[in-house]
Amino acid sequence: MIISVASGKGGTGKTTVAVNLALSLEETYSIQFLDCDVEEPNAHFFLKPQIEESQDVFMLIPEIDETHCNYCGKCAQVCAYHALAVVKGAVLVFSELCHGCGACSLLCPEKAIKEVGQRIGVIESGHAGKVAFLQGRLDIGQAMSPPLIRALKKRMDPGRTVIIDAPPGTSCPVVESLRGSNFSLLVTEPTPFGLHDLELAAATAKKMGIPSGVVINRSSPGNGDGNIRDFCAQEEIPVMMTIPFDRKIAEAYSRGQTILEAFPAYHGKFLELFERIGKIGS
Amino acid sequence: MKQIVVISGKGGTGKTVISACFASLSRNAVLADVDVDAANLHLLLHPEIQERHIFKSGQKARIDAEKCTGCGLCLPACRFDALFENSNRKVGVNLLSCEGCAVCFHVCPVQAVTMEIPISGEWYVSKTKYGPFVHARLGIAEENSGKLVTEVRKKAREIAEKEGRDLLIMDGSPGIGCPVIASLAGTDLALVVTEPTPSGSHDMERIVELARHFKIAAACCINKYDLNHDNSDGIERWCNAQSIPLVGKIAFDPAVTESVVRSVPYVEYASNSSADEIRRMWLSLLRLIT
Numbered sequence: 001m002i003i004s005v006a007s008g009k010g011g012t013g014k015t016t017v018a019v020n021l022a023l024s025l026e027e028t029y030s031i032q033f034l035d036c037d038v039e040e041p042n043a044h045f046f047l048k049p050q051i052e053e054s055q056d057v058f059m060l061i062p063e064i065d066e067t068h069c070n071y072c073g074k075c076a077q078v079c080a081y082h083a084l085a086v087v088k089g090a091v092l093v094f095s096e097l098c099h100g101c102g103a104c105s106l107l108c109p110e111k112a113i114k115e116v117g118q119r120i121g122v123i124e125s126g127h128a129g130k131v132a133f134l135q136g137r138l139d140i141g142q143a144m145s146p147p148l149i150r151a152l153k154k155r156m157d158p159g160r161t162v163i164i165d166a167p168p169g170t171s172c173p174v175v176e177s178l179r180g181s182n183f184s185l186l187v188t189e190p191t192p193f194g195l196h197d198l199e200l201a202a203a204t205a206k207k208m209g210i211p212s213g214v215v216i217n218r219s220s221p222g223n224g225d226g227n228i229r230d231f232c233a234q235e236e237i238p239v240m241m242t243i244p245f246d247r248k249i250a251e252a253y254s255r256g257q258t259i260l261e262a263f264p265a266y267h268g269k270f271l272e273l274f275e276r277i278g279k280i281g282s
Numbered sequence: 283m284k285q286i287v288v289i290s291g292k293g294g295t296g297k298t299v300i301s302a303c304f305a306s307l308s309r310n311a312v313l314a315d316v317d318v319d320a321a322n323l324h325l326l327l328h329p330e331i332q333e334r335h336i337f338k339s340g341q342k343a344r345i346d347a348e349k350c351t352g353c354g355l356c357l358p359a360c361r362f363d364a365l366f367e368n369s370n371r372k373v374g375v376n377l378l379s380c381e382g383c384a385v386c387f388h389v390c391p392v393q394a395v396t397m398e399i400p401i402s403g404e405w406y407v408s409k410t411k412y413g414p415f416v417h418a419r420l421g422i423a424e425e426n427s428g429k430l431v432t433e434v435r436k437k438a439r440e441i442a443e444k445e446g447r448d449l450l451i452m453d454g455s456p457g458i459g460c461p462v463i464a465s466l467a468g469t470d471l472a473l474v475v476t477e478p479t480p481s482g483s484h485d486m487e488r489i490v491e492l493a494r495h496f497k498i499a500a501a502c503c504i505n506k507y508d509l510n511h512d513n514s515d516g517i518e519r520w521c522n523a524q525s526i527p528l529v530g531k532i533a534f535d536p537a538v539t540e541s542v543v544r545s546v547p548y549v550e551y552a553s554n555s556s557a558d559e560i561r562r563m564w565l566s567l568l569r570l571i572t
Contacts, residue, residue: 008320010293010456015481039457040291040488042481080341080384080397101361101383140488141495143428143460168293168456169319171420171427175378191542193298197320203422208378224543247509247534254479254510 001281002162004036004181006205008197010168012187013217013243018165019046020259021185024270025161026130032160033128036177037167038121038136038148045256047128054124057136057151058117059144060100064091068112075104075113096143121148123155132160149176170200178205183281184212185240190224195231202235211280213240215273220245238280241273283442284571285450285469287316291485293456295475296505299538300560301453302326302547305412307564310447313410314438315417316465317455318403318430326547329408329415337403337418337433339426341382343375349394356386356395378423403430407437414441428460435465458492466493470571472500473529478513486517490526501570503530503563527570530563532556 005018015037022033035043062075062084073086083097084104095118105113121138136152138145145167153176156162166177178184184205188198198214205212214232219225219242232239243249243259252262259266286304288297301323305313315323343364352371364379365386373386373394387395402425405418416438418430438450454465454472466472472493476486486502493500502521507514514531521528533556541551549557 009322010290010320012294039459039462040481040485042292042484045480045484078384078388080382099381099383101381101385102359103383103385103388106359106385107388138458140458140491141463143463145457145459169427170422170424171319171461172425173457173459175423179378191539192325192545193322193542196322196325200320200422207423218539223539245539250506250509250534254477254513256480 001183001278002156002164002181003183003185003277003281004164004166004178005185005187006166006174006178006201007168007187008170008201009188009193012189012194014187015042015046015165016217016253016259017185017187017215018163019043020266021270021274022047022131022163023258023260024267025274030160031130032132032157032162033134033165034152034156034162035135035165036149036152037165038138038145038152039167041135041137043165044135046258047131047133049126049128049133051124052126054122056119057121057123057148059098059120059147060102060115061095061098061118062093062104062113063116064093065112065114068110070110072109075108078103078107099144100147120144123152125155132157145173146176149173170204174204175208178208178210181210183277184210185215185277186212187215187217188228189218190216190220190228192224195224195227198228199231202237213238213277213280215240216242218245219243240276241269283439283448283450285452286471286473286567286571287452287454287465287469288473288475289454289462289465289489290456290475291458291489292481295477295482297475298322298326298453299542299548300475301451303549303560304451304564306547306549307561308412308449308451311413311449311451312438312442312447313413313415314434314450314452316431316434316452316461318418318420318427318434318461319455321417321419323453324417325545326542327410327412327415328545329406329410329417331406331408333407335405336401337405337430338399339402339429341384341397341399342377342380343382343384343386344396344398345373345375346394346396347372349392351392353391355389355391359385359389381425402426405430405434405437407441413447414445416441428464431461431464458488462492463496466496466498469498471567472498473567474500474502475505476502476517477506478504478510478517483513483517483520487520490524501527501529501567503528503532505532506534507531508533527566529566530559532559
């Protein structure tokens with residue numbers, strides 16, 4: 001089973017929920033953890049994995065063979081991303097715009113374009129206790145994370161329970177991270193921001209046909225929980241767990257501690273959460 | 283006209299709360315929400331929408347089932363796994379995977395593929411009591427957030443020039459990828475909002491490096507600095523070593539959440555040391571850009 005942890009809004013506690021879920025399950029299940037927030041991977045601060053292997057990830061970008069190119073302009077014409085321009089006697093490649101689709105090299109009438117790898121980031125893998133750990137790390141200055149997320153997800157082990165820590169937002173990196181999940185756990189907080197972005201995250205999961213459930217973090221029943229619960233009831237999305245607003249949890253987080261380390265009683269709650277996910281997601 | 287963007291790397295450090303405070307403290311600014319993925323600033327500024335614009339961008343393949351012969355030539359050409367053979371032995375398109383490269387359009391021998399430009403979002407020009415506000419809403423699971431950011435910024439600059447406003451304040455998005463790069467380009471100052479946690483400082487270092495990569499001046503502030511004094515000291519030392527001005531240290535205050543719940547910029551809601559610190563920080567930023 002593949003469970004992705006997403007949120008829309010950043011900083012609601014995706015990594016906290018994903019990490020504590022993984023650690024609660026590691027004794028009973030075979031767990032693989034994927035940190036797909038490749039722009040800002042943070043789960044390693046809490047899982048503290050031993051990194052055993054590191055693999056560069058490349059994206060294919062065009063390289064022009066000037067000896068065969070006759071500057072016909074076909075490549076610039078077919079490139080949907082304006083990553084190529086042909087000016088008098090030269091072909092310019094704007095690699096930051098390239099999506100690596102291969103159209104230019106496939107369609108060049110002179111076969112004058114080959115594709116070469118450009119590093120966009122790295123995949124690091126290892127173990128945190130019994131949890132198999134993998135994370136992507138996008139190189140600074142690279143605009144496009146989806147190819148790195150795709151490469152990371154190719155390493156998913158279908159024999160294990162996979163927990164994916166997704167990036168914030170609702171656009172391409174999130175879609176790439178959630179794709180293929182059996183269940184999407186949406187972490188929110190009871191503020192107007194949390195609710196607004198939960199609506200977006202829930203719509204994303206729905207559009208992708210992935211069943212979802214909600215975790216209310218920093219819950220304060222007197223405050224905005226009611227609005228979140230009303231929304232969930234209306235959309236028929238179950239509220240699976242609440243984590244109370246507690247400065248001590250925030251302080252534990254600031255020391256790189258998990259909830260389980262600071263409050264061992266949560267172990268049972270996360271196990272329960274997983275059982276409920278299993279009933280819906282499988 | 284000067285431009286300030288508020289960013290953080292890590293999400294949830296307080297960008298929007300601080301941006302709304304700046305909107306409230308500014309006198310002659312244009313405001314923009316460049317977190318088009320999960321925009322929130324409108325929840326604090328109560329905009330009155332005056333113009334709505336459709337954002338069309340990118341393209342998606344559509345395959346005409348009448349014309350498709352099911353030859354399958356397009357299948358291996360697609361690098362995004364967006365094409366599949368459906369139950370009628372024709373090719374279907376998974377629109378969520380399609381990146382609009384049009385390889386299928388070019389290789390199809392029977393012209394069964396057309397490329398269509400979908401509506402992928404909306405953007406708005408609004409009036410607020412703090413000044414004009416440009417914001418947007420990217421469609422669910424859509425692409426090209428960077429282009430929408432560029433669109434929003436372009437309009438905000440136009441308004442500033444037309445109305446003689448001297449400052450553009452932008453609420454940015456988390457991460458270091460395409461929308462963040464689009465919001466950084468050409469700004470005069472990036473304010474990085476961090477928090478004294480391992481992820482907060484790690485993500486701050488990456489975003490500062492990104493700003494440097496694009497030669498954009500950066501300043502930092504630590505939100506909830508008293509949650510962990512050791513980490514805050516570490517961030518302060520790092521900023522000093524990197525010659526990044528540390529313009530604010532804001533104490534944890536539960537009233538921040540209350541102000542958000544009541545949809546009011548925090549400096550208008552609370553009068554205490556944290557609110558004063560944000561006021562001081564605002565003045566420091568103005569000194570940095572003039």
